[in-house]
Amino acid sequence: MKKLLEISLGVVTSVGGFLEVGSMATAAQAGAMFGFQLIWAVVLGTVCIIFLVEMSGRFAAVSHHTISDGIRERFGFNVFLWPLLAALLVNFLVLSAEIGGVAIALELATGIGFQWWALPVALLAWLLLWKGTFGVIEKGVSFLGLVTLCFVVGAVMLRPDWTAVARGAVPSLPVHDAANYWFMAVSILGASISPYLFMFYSSGAIEDRWDKSYLGANRAIAGLGMTFGGTISIGVLIVAALVLATHGVTQVDDYHQLPLMLIPIFGFWGFVLFVASLAIACFGAALEVGLQQAYLVAQGFGWNWGEDRKPRDDPGFSATYTISLLLAAIPIALGLDPLRLTIFSMALTAASLPLTVVPFLFLLNDKRYVGEHRNGILSNAAVIFIIALGFVLAVVTIPLQIFGGT
Template identity: 85%
Template sequence: MKKLLEISLGVVTSVGGFLEVGSMATAAQAGALFGFQLIWAIVLGTICIIFLVEMAGRFAAVSHHTITDGIRERFGFNAFLWPLLAVLLINFMVLSAEIGGAAIAAELATGISYQWWALPVAFLAWLLLWRGTFGLIEKGVSMLGLVTLCFVVGAVMLQPDWKQVAFGAAPTLPHHDPANYWFMAVSILGASISPYLFMFYSSGAIEDQWDKSYLGANRVIAGLGMTFGGTISVAVLIVAAVVLGAHGVNQVNDYNQLPLMLIAIFGFWGFVLFTASLAIACFGAALEIALQQAYLVAQGFGWTWGENLSPRDDPGFSLVYTVTLFLAAIPIALGLDPLKLTIFSMALTAASLPLTVVPFLFLLNDDRYVGEHRNGVASNAAVIFIIALGFVLAVVTVPLQIFGGT
């Protein structure tokens, strides 16, 4: 029972991967522009990330290494340096977007421009990381993240054409604007299969001191946690397709358009629920990404690390998330549009997949790390498919950004 209670790690990872500003914005944009047509991209992304998260947890539980540790140790620091730099850069952009999302939520609640909230949001995140523990962040974000279930309730209350919703789970050619359709598909996949997500999960497993006895629970945690996030993301798309479409909004250019999704269903409380969902999801993701930046650098250079340690015991680790948070807040404080940054960074995230997923094929088949718990045929097939998908996304991202980016 204690192990199954660790599902909060799956939920908090899911909040960072599915319920943050990237997934909410891309799902809402996709629903407004293409109705239910892009549900398949969320479903595909969810299935892929379930496999990767399960592998990351299994690797950590058996080898007592994080994915970052494994890549550096198995391939050497020089080979590790390129994925490290790519992921750090993209994570920085995503972190900035998450701070912007939380700042937008503060603007919706107070009427004060989001630019003024960027540094306070970063400071609050830093304070929680500086003073808190991994368990506090893990359990707190997972519990507060349940507010996003309001999108599922809203989707059911809207009574959409469920037959059309089901059709949306199968890939189809776009009815119009193909460049934008495929760009949105790439952005959704980038928001779903984020490298920081499975890397964070492996670090969280080490923080929670997992061992081989957690292997069964890991499968449940990965499956339920990621499915939770994927379900919310599909619900956001459905609500956007029905509500924004009915109000003639076929292009989401401003976060101020998004509360309309729940206001149309719940009235004033819809505004409150949307603001709370956006704030919690983005703030939780900001905590997760800032931690992941610190995990990446500390593990990459062999420093002492751990959110459960005092900052004086892991000064380099604490310095990384401190500097990263405040630097990431600066572009938002200077007026950078969080929505445009979000869509762009999600597409780049998709393009970076090969750098971080290719090592899975080697690490999860290396007897020195996982022994008898190495990948089976299904898991290896999944990794090869994700690698192939990642290479396709890497090739098409820039042209789609030029011709289909909004």
């Protein structure tokens, strides 16, 4: 019974982590421009993140190391430096985008420009990290995140052609706008396979004192939670395809367009639900990414860390999330468009994947860490596939970004 409760809590928590400004924005763009055709990218991304999250949880439960601890210890400091810097940079951009997402929601609700909200949002997130415990953050904010289920409800209410939806789950070549099609596929994958998600998950497993008895729960949480999150993303995509595209709105380049998705379905409540979903999902993600920055640094250098401790007991740890939140609020406060920043950071996340995922291949096959709970053929094949995918995405997206893609 207790395990069942743990699992359901874990599932809800991972939904909170999965759905954030990146997956919402990329799914909306893809649905508006390509109908159901890019559903496969959400499905593929979800399958990949299930494998990575399961491995992170298993690694933490068996070896009592977080993923960052493991990378540092197994490969040494000089190698660890690269994934560390890549993850810090990508997380910084994602954190900024999430703060931007909350700020947009507040702008939509109040009419006061988003840049004015960046610092208050960062301050509120900081206050929760400063005073709250891991349980409060993990569970409280994630429960509120269930409001995003309104996208799934909306998608079902629109009575989509389910065979067409299923066809979209199979990859196909674009018939128009090939470049945009692939760029969106990359952004969706980046939004689904977020390094902060699996790194945060392994820290959470240590914070919750997981041991080998949690291996079954871990598998259930990774599988169900991420599938749940992916389903909501697909809901967003279906709603965008059936509401925006059928009204002739094919290009979602402006965040003002986003609430229009739910209004034709729910009327004024659609507007409210959209604003609430965006605000809560992004705020939850901002808390997790902010915390993950501090975990990463503290674990990498061996400082004390733990969200349940008082800030004065781990000054280094709490200083790191304080500075991270403050820095990440700056681009938004200066008026950088959050939607553009989101799409940019999702593509960059995809490109950074090889650096953070290659270590999995070694750590999860090393008997000294995971003993008999080593990766099977399937898990190893998944890791190799994700590395290859990330490598291809890096080759495609880095030039695109340098030359001025979003």
